[in-house]
Amino acid sequence: MNDRLSAELEPRIGALTMPVLGGQVDDYAKVRVSISGRLAIVELDLGFPADYVGQELAESISEAIRDDPDVDKIELRLNATVKTHGVQSLSLIHI
Helix, strand or coil: CCHHHHHHHHHHHHCCCCCCCCHHHHHHEEEEEECCCCCEEEEEEEECCCCHHHHHHHHHHHHHCCCCCCCEEEEEEEECCCCCCCCCCCCCCCC
């Protein structure tokens, strides 16, 4: 049942609207859901810090799955891993 429930919840959460930024959550994050008893652990792997949308995301996720009879509690984990990248620069050539 845990795999089935995770498979049902991941696309439902991914289709939610991302607060502030617009678009869908899965446009910005990899969504993973694991189930432990009646607890749904929702992990969103983002490429940027997103603490400023955490509360709104938690409310949206709670609303989206609150009617699921197999889930009593939800834990939201926002993982913000900013990958390093080269700085864009302008090259000047003197002639």
